[in-house]
């Protein structure tokens with residue numbers, strides 16, 4: 400029996416979902432006529448009251464998160480693929496109960512810590528792949544994993560006997576030597592790559608005990624890029640398919656991004672499965688789960704000027720808290736700001752670490768910035784919390800959720816002990 404309260408909450412949630420959809424359609428129609436900046440519009444989506452949120456803080460928007468999970472569950476059900484969360488992108492484990500509601504509570508792990516987290520907090524054994532397993536950790540990893548993928552034939556030979564005794568299904572990571580990812584840092588198929596085994600090193604038959612193949616060659620990619628990759632994989636490795644039970648198509652499937660053709664992905668996987676009905680298909684996206692599901696709230700602490708360049712000094716750091724901005728590199732969207740525009744107050748954003756390059760620019764605002772203003776970096780949930788450092792001892796942003804009931808919930812704050820405990 401549902402109580403009146405829970406029914407009300409349910410309708411309130413449905414209302415939020417409808418409003419999201421309505422605003423999306425409204426945006427598409429209106430933005431064609433008047434050129435609203437995307438970031439300004441997106442601000443309407445977030446019903447967050449920033450005055451209730453401490454600075455700095457990562458905030459997950461529960462409604463946006465559930466919307467992604469709904470879409471991923473739909474792809475999973477229609478395609479017949481198993482879709483698991485790659486922890487390397489997002490591992491905010493306090494929200495794992497929400498994943499469970501969508502039957503999405505399996506994970507791809509890449510270390511002992513990630514496989515243990517899957518076991519402890521999702522209650523399921525992980526699909527684990529690591530570029531190099533160590534003798535010291537393997538036994539524990541294998542108690543938290545039911546699929547293990549090895550990066551080399553040597554690692555397979557070394558660990559397969561142990562894994563097989565525990566009933567773990569073992570696979571090999573293959574390198575199809577084909578990837579459309581242009582950023583070298585994210586391209587696992589660049590010449591001489593250390594990731595995966597090339598077709599010419601495998602000969603004609605897989606070693607006894609190999610039950611699966613795993614490839615990861617995509618990054619924020621479309622289903623059409625997967626289609627091209629699959630053609631290459633089938634051409635180079637298809638001869639091994641009769642010997643295996645599963646194929647893991649890695650991550651990089653950005654199915655929750657606007658414009659991603661999920662129907663094409665579904666039909667691609669369905670036709671793959673009808674060609675190879677004995678193969679279990681696994682996808683392990685990370686970004687897609689947390690894509691556009693929240694922000695990093697920060698504040699202006701100081702404003703400095705040098706040679707006419709104004710820098711807003713923030714209580715967050717690109718290097719420590721938004722490292723992909725410097726690594727990729729890419730310029731994040733700031734709510735209510737736009738790319739540099741002549742005649743408008745324009746600033747660099749400066750991080751609070753001592754790294755000289757810990758800044759990005761430029762953004763223009765409607766008004767001059769002042770000390771205490773909030774700077775909201777959008778889409779800062781994936782590949783942020785999992786990658787942060789305490790370099791320089793800078794304060795780590797808190798972590799919170801803006802709930803579907805329109806309330807701020809603080810999940811975690813960090814302090815001196817967190818910094819100190821990492822160092823000795």
Ligand SMILES: Cc1ncc(COP(=O)(O)O)c(C=O)c1O
Pocket residue numbers: 485487488507528615617618619649650651652683684685686687
């Ligand atoms: C082996 C593997 N699987 C899955 C992923 C997740 O990719 P994404 O977050 O782009 O979906 C990555 C990302 O680097 C990866 O290396």
